[in-house]
Amino acid sequence: DVKVTQSSRYLVKRTGEKVFLECVQDMDHENMFWYRQDPGLGLRLIYFSYDVKMKEKGDIPEGYSVSREKKERFSLILESASTNQTSMYLCASTRTPRYGYTFGSGTRLTVV
Amino acid sequence: GENVEQHPSTLSVQEGDSAVIKCTYSDSASNYFPWYKQELGKRPQLIIDIRSNVGEKKDQRIAVTLNKTAKHFSLHITETQPEDSAVYFCAAPGPFGNEKLTFGTGTRLTIIP
Numbered sequence: 428d429v430k431v432t433q434s435s436r437y438l439v440k441r442t443g444e445k446v447f448l449e450c451v452q453d454m455d456h457e458n459m460f461w462y463r464q465d466p467g468l469g470l471r472l473i474y475f476s477y478d479v480k481m482k483e484k485g486d487i488p489e490g491y492s493v494s495r496e497k498k499e500r501f502s503l504i505l506e507s508a509s510t511n512q513t514s515m516y517l518c519a520s521t522r523t524p525r526y527g528y529t530f531g532s533g534t535r536l537t538v539v
Numbered sequence: 540g541e542n543v544e545q546h547p548s549t550l551s552v553q554e555g556d557s558a559v560i561k562c563t564y565s566d567s568a569s570n571y572f573p574w575y576k577q578e579l580g581k582r583p584q585l586i587i588d589i590r591s592n593v594g595e596k597k598d599q600r601i602a603v604t605l606n607k608t609a610k611h612f613s614l615h616i617t618e619t620q621p622e623d624s625a626v627y628f629c630a631a632p633g634p635f636g637n638e639k640l641t642f643g644t645g646t647r648l649t650i651i652p
Contacts, residue, residue, distance in 0.1 A: 458638050467548070469628060469644035470583070477638055485639065517582070523638060527573055527585035 430454075433518050433531035440538050446505040448534050450518030456529075457522060459501035461485075461493065464515040464533070473516075476501055508538045541566045543631050545643025552619055553651050560646045562629035563611040569631040572605060572612045573640070577626045586627075587614070616648075624650045 434449035452459065460475040462485075472485030474493040482493050490512060494502045501520075505512055515535050519528040542565040552558045564572075573588035589596045589603045589612065596603050600619075605612045616623055626647050630640040 460639065462642075467644060469545070470642040472639055472641070475639050483639075486641075521638075527588060528575075528583075528640065530582040530584070532582050 431518055431520050431529050431531040433516075433534050435534050436532065438534060438536045440505075440508050440536065442509060442538055444505075444508045444538075446508050446536065446538075448503040448505075448516055448518075448536070450501045450503070450520075450531055451499050452501075452520040452529070453499065454520070454522075454529075455498065456520040457498070458520060459495065460519045460521075460528070461491075461501070461503045462517045462519065463487070464517055470517065473503065505536075508536075510538050512536065513538045541569060541631050541641040543629060543641050543643045545629050545646060547646060548644065549647045549649070551649045551651055554619055554621060556619055558614075558616045558619055558623070558648055560614045560627055560629070560648070561611060562613070562631075562643050563609075564631040565610070566631070567607075567610065571632050572603065573630050574601075574603060574614050575628045575630065575642075577628065577645075579625070583628060619650045621650050621652060624648060 431452045440446050461473040462470040471487050476482045476495040492504045515533050517533045518531040521528045545562045570591035575583040576586045577583040589605050600617050602615045626645045628645050629643040
């Protein structure tokens, strides 16, 4: 089974802090994604990457950046955390979405 | 980009009855339609998917139907059981070569014992 591991299950950060969320997958997948999940809004794509050092903006990239220096690792960066970034963040990977995503367990981030 | 709408947002059914969740999509080039189930406190997991060259796919008590002309697809769960209680998400990928999925807003399904 593919494993997608997110480094933290719960995080509490202060407004203005720089926050790093890490995601690692172990199946050599080309594509990796960061989504945020909010009640009533479903899963919204922040950024995705289809190869090392490649990235593309999703639907809600404002306030976020990403880094993919190695194929197995995709990092989401909140440059200056704000309270409206309090959310559940889900990482996913796939060889191709036409064969389904594998999600990580999620990081629940609270910005105070 | 792709736009996916999902209905209803909440659904309660008696145990043993059937449940149906519907999604519409906007991009006629979309050719792959997965459904994910997210149990409380857990990660979303793929439960079934359908590709545009078929109209229906079944896996035990769950089935998905696709109407490409009308641009909608549906999840059907028969003989519902308490463990079916979860949030269900549909998704669609948009044009070929665009590897991201756009998700619906989710349906919270509650099975009443």
